[in-house]
Amino acid sequence: MRNYLSRQKITATFLLLFSTFLLLSSVNCQAAAKIERWQTPQGSRVFYVHTEGLPMVDIQVVFDAGSARDGQQYGLSSLTAGLLDTGAGKWNADQIAQRFESVGALFGAGSSIDTATVSLRTLTDPALFDKALETAQVILSKPSFNKADFEREKKRTLAGLKQVDESPAELASIAFYKALYGDHPYAHPGSGVIKTVSALKIADLRNFYKKYYVAANAIVVIVGDLSKQQAEQTAEKLLGGLPVGEKPQNLPDVALLTKANQQHTEFPSTQTHVLVGLPGTYRKDPDYFNLYVGNHILGGSGLVSKLFDEVREKRGLAYSASSAFIPMLKPGPFLVSLQTRNDQTQQALEVLNKTLNDFIAKGPTEGELVAAKKNITGGFAMRFDTNKKLSSYVGMIAFYDLPLDYLDTFQKKIEEVTVASITDAFKRRVNPQLLQTITVGNSTKSAK
Amino acid sequence: MKNKVVCAVLLSLPVVCSAEPKVLEHILGNGLKVLVKEDHRSPVVVSQVWYKVGSSYEPGGITGSSHMLEHMMFKGTDKHPAGEFSRIIAENGGDENAFTGQDYTAYFQTMEASRLEVSFDLEADRMRNLHLLPEELKKELQVVTEERRMRTDDVPQAKMSEHFAAVAYSNSPYKNPIIGWPSDIANYTVEDLQAWYQRWYAPNNATLVVVGDVQTKAVFDLAEKYFGALKPSEIKPLKPQTEIEQLGVRKITVKVPAKLPSVVLGYKVPVLKTAEHEWEAYALEVLAGVLDGGSSARLSSGLVRGKQIAVSAGAGYGLTTRLPSLFELEATPAEGKTVQELETALKAEITKLQQKLVDNEELQRIKAQVLASAVYERDSNFYQAMQLGMLETVGLGWQKVDEYVGKVNQVTAEQVRDVARKYLIEDHLNIAYLDPQPINQNASKGTK
Numbered sequence: 001m002r003n004y005l006s007r008q009k010i011t012a013t014f015l016l017l018f019s020t021f022l023l024l025s026s027v028n029c030q031a032a033a034k035i036e037r038w039q040t041p042q043g044s045r046v047f048y049v050h051t052e053g054l055p056m057v058d059i060q061v062v063f064d065a066g067s068a069r070d071g072q073q074y075g076l077s078s079l080t081a082g083l084l085d086t087g088a089g090k091w092n093a094d095q096i097a098q099r100f101e102s103v104g105a106l107f108g109a110g111s112s113i114d115t116a117t118v119s120l121r122t123l124t125d126p127a128l129f130d131k132a133l134e135t136a137q138v139i140l141s142k143p144s145f146n147k148a149d150f151e152r153e154k155k156r157t158l159a160g161l162k163q164v165d166e167s168p169a170e171l172a173s174i175a176f177y178k179a180l181y182g183d184h185p186y187a188h189p190g191s192g193v194i195k196t197v198s199a200l201k202i203a204d205l206r207n208f209y210k211k212y213y214v215a216a217n218a219i220v221v222i223v224g225d226l227s228k229q230q231a232e233q234t235a236e237k238l239l240g241g242l243p244v245g246e247k248p249q250n251l252p253d254v255a256l257l258t259k260a261n262q263q264h265t266e267f268p269s270t271q272t273h274v275l276v277g278l279p280g281t282y283r284k285d286p287d288y289f290n291l292y293v294g295n296h297i298l299g300g301s302g303l304v305s306k307l308f309d310e311v312r313e314k315r316g317l318a319y320s321a322s323s324a325f326i327p328m329l330k331p332g333p334f335l336v337s338l339q340t341r342n343d344q345t346q347q348a349l350e351v352l353n354k355t356l357n358d359f360i361a362k363g364p365t366e367g368e369l370v371a372a373k374k375n376i377t378g379g380f381a382m383r384f385d386t387n388k389k390l391s392s393y394v395g396m397i398a399f400y401d402l403p404l405d406y407l408d409t410f411q412k413k414i415e416e417v418t419v420a421s422i423t424d425a426f427k428r429r430v431n432p433q434l435l436q437t438i439t440v441g442n443s444t445k446s447a448k
Numbered sequence: 449m450k451n452k453v454v455c456a457v458l459l460s461l462p463v464v465c466s467a468e469p470k471v472l473e474h475i476l477g478n479g480l481k482v483l484v485k486e487d488h489r490s491p492v493v494v495s496q497v498w499y500k501v502g503s504s505y506e507p508g509g510i511t512g513s514s515h516m517l518e519h520m521m522f523k524g525t526d527k528h529p530a531g532e533f534s535r536i537i538a539e540n541g542g543d544e545n546a547f548t549g550q551d552y553t554a555y556f557q558t559m560e561a562s563r564l565e566v567s568f569d570l571e572a573d574r575m576r577n578l579h580l581l582p583e584e585l586k587k588e589l590q591v592v593t594e595e596r597r598m599r600t601d602d603v604p605q606a607k608m609s610e611h612f613a614a615v616a617y618s619n620s621p622y623k624n625p626i627i628g629w630p631s632d633i634a635n636y637t638v639e640d641l642q643a644w645y646q647r648w649y650a651p652n653n654a655t656l657v658v659v660g661d662v663q664t665k666a667v668f669d670l671a672e673k674y675f676g677a678l679k680p681s682e683i684k685p686l687k688p689q690t691e692i693e694q695l696g697v698r699k700i701t702v703k704v705p706a707k708l709p710s711v712v713l714g715y716k717v718p719v720l721k722t723a724e725h726e727w728e729a730y731a732l733e734v735l736a737g738v739l740d741g742g743s744s745a746r747l748s749s750g751l752v753r754g755k756q757i758a759v760s761a762g763a764g765y766g767l768t769t770r771l772p773s774l775f776e777l778e779a780t781p782a783e784g785k786t787v788q789e790l791e792t793a794l795k796a797e798i799t800k801l802q803q804k805l806v807d808n809e810e811l812q813r814i815k816a817q818v819l820a821s822a823v824y825e826r827d828s829n830f831y832q833a834m835q836l837g838m839l840e841t842v843g844l845g846w847q848k849v850d851e852y853v854g855k856v857n858q859v860t861a862e863q864v865r866d867v868a869r870k871y872l873i874e875d876h877l878n879i880a881y882l883d884p885q886p887i888n889q890n891a892s893k894g895t896k
Contacts, residue, residue, distance in 0.1 A: 098744040159708060159782070166706045167603075316591050378560060386827045
């Protein structure tokens with residue numbers, strides 16, 4: 001409870017090196033995971049990987065029903081998912097929880113920007129598994145959306161939204177998405193805002209559920225110790241009660257930014273939170289691997305990235321300093337972030353911008369690229385070394401419609417990246433003239 | 449470690465318990481204890497070095513020095529100058545980090561299994577040959593100060609927890625935060641850290657835990673090769689600092705800028721290492737499950753949904769600490785309810801446990817969850833290694849891992865009632881109220 005998982009350190013003198021040739025020879029070539037794919041009679045897509053060793057399975061049902069589908073009713077997707085297990089069929093919330101917990105199953109329902117996901121982790125012993133599966137099936141196909149549950153969950157959501165105002169980190173994140181996405185459905189916070197959540201009616205949730213929680217819009221991911229036949233039965237049982245329905249229309253494209261902008265919000269904290277970025281990359285982006293490897297060098301590799309080195313190792317300006325591309329259906333954020341003592345904000349921001357701009361202008365060195373490739377390919381097996389991680393990869397491959405051999409070709413794609421291709425991709429995709437800069441903190445303490 | 453439990457016998461689930469791989473132990477001549485657990489599901493390995501030192505070992509004036517030293521452990525040796533450690537791990541595809549708790553400091557690498565040797569080479573080197581340089585300390589002090597700001601100073605709940613512990617304990621070192629008090633952090637010297645390193649970093653004060661796709665014998669040989677030549681130290685025993693008996697309820701109010709009030713209750717309780725009878729600790733563990741073992745447990749069912757007096761409520765107990773600890777209940781009131789009403793409701797739950805036996809069905813549900821968790825936990829090498837390292841380091845012995853499910857399974861309703869009567873008593877209770885103060889944002893949101 002009081003442990004500090006402390007993000008430690010370090011950086012890189014990148015002395016250089018080994019030939020690319022040597023590197024290639026060290027690539028691990030084993031097949032990552034055998035993903036099987038089929039459709040249920042109602043048209044739901046099923047993705048299945050058989051794993052052995054533990055008598056358990058991770059199941060996800062993923063809908064294109066994330067907060068990007070909220071319309072103007074911010075928070076609708078999140079509250080709809082949150083209400084699913086508060087009543088279904090003839091059971092109330094207590095009975096549902098008892099059914100899962102009496103067999104040691106873990107159930108979850110929630111939404112992100114792109115997706116709404118219902119997840120179930122359970123043992124595969126038939127008596128336990130069947131009870132957990134039946135409960136999940138009823139939740140998916142016959143949620144009650146009772147008024148009393150709705151009012152209570154809405155109040156709890158509103159309390160959470162109120163609490164957002166005590167966190168400079170959350171305020172910064174909300175301002176950042178707004179700055180990047182303007183009127184696009186990616187702009188608003190998934191849990192909504194007080195005004196829109198207050199206005200939600202139970203009928204809104206029912207309509208959202210009816211429209212989006214349908215077979216044609218569902219993906220089932222099954223990873224665990226079930227046979228293929230069991231997996232087929234599981235998928236059909238889970239989704240058999242859903243109407244076919246249809247897939248929602250594509251989300252609108254993200255509008256290009258027209259100019260850089262800087263926005264500060266006063267907050268009486270000891271640190272200022274700094275976020276810099278712009279809409280970055282999407283899952284099927286042809287530039288994805290160039291941007292991914294480039295960012296790994298810039299700020300994505302934890303203790304050895306350039307940002308970490310410049311901000312923390314050389315100057316002690318922050319505890320964490322990193323950058324990331326968050327690929328989604330449409331271009332998700334490219335985000336560079338740090339937190340620093342209020343009076344150091346300007347200095348830290350200058351270091352951040354200089355590191356970023358230098359990287360965009362010059363790209364990585366050959367040595368940095370070799371080191372990054374070694375890190376990524378050398379640690380490849382760790383990307384899916386648990387049932388949970390594998391399940392999450394398969395879910396990503398399924399929802400974003402990536403090739404089934406995505407994991408098998410992953411290392412090859414990494415190896416194909418060059419200094420020139422990274423430099424080219426960053427120049428085209430991360431324009432310093434369009435960066436949005438958000439700061440939240442106490443500027444009155446800035447003058448030291 | 450809350451919410452664990454189980455019951456092969458009662459649910460007739462023999463499947464789960466059979467295939468558990470064995471842990472093997474080997475002690476080197478210099479006292480280093482090596483634990484290996486083979487898990488061949490994936491070609492990866494985690495290696496952790498645990499030192500018997502943490503914040504509860506620290507005298508006044510240098511609180512947080514274990515954590516500070518943890519940061520400095522990445523700053524180089526003769527053989528590997530600052531930055532090299534992380535660069536080498538990264539180049540080998542590894543993930544690494546470290547964490548500090550009240551009773552331990554641990555360092556870890558996760559790697560593709562064939563690279564284990566790289567980790568041993570580096571860890572053995574910094575176990576005895578660390579360089580503590582003034583200029584590195586100066587920078588890293590800033591980093592730790594930023595870490596404290598981010599984790600505690602700007603987080604109302606964390607601030608309340610810190611004040612709560614400081615008052616709940618009279619003379620136990622658990623009254624101090626792991627990260628240290630601000631004025632202590634600001635005044636560490638190289639000499640302080642050097643002395644701390646000399647005193648605690650030695651093979652005979654450490655445990656090396658390896659879990660993954662390895663051969664046990666080969667790991668023992670490798671440990672001998674890299675760690676075998678390190679000199680042991682004379683480790684002087686710690687002073688006991690036994691907490692004096694509390695003689696009446698203690699209440700504090702913590703006023704911080706925040707949006708939501710909350711309340712925490714903490715009863716002084718024994719842990720596995722200090723309980724008069726071992727079963728008492730397991731009974732307290734089950735009691736925590738009765739209150740907060742999932743959504744069907746009493747706090748969610750009764751306070752959040754039933755009475756709707758709380759927007760969130762939880763209970764926590766960790767039975768594996770080195771010194772006696774607190775059984776805690778925490779809750780945030782629903783709109784229109786007060787922390788005093790919540791306090792009354794939480795106490796009523798305790799009274800109920802003292803007066804009425806827990807239902808058999810309720811008890812079985814908790815045990816079922818513990819049984820399932822024991823399987824799910826095996827999905828993660830890291831978690832398995834963590835359990836072994838922690839139990840060994842706090843002095844319980846890693847063998848306790850294997851006893852957990854069985855011991856929890858033996859807990860009776862009478863025992864749960866008895867520990868509630870014996871330990872959850874008013875005179876040993878501590879209460880903190882978070883009293884939210886206005887967040888003065890000095891208005892202004894500016895765009896420049």
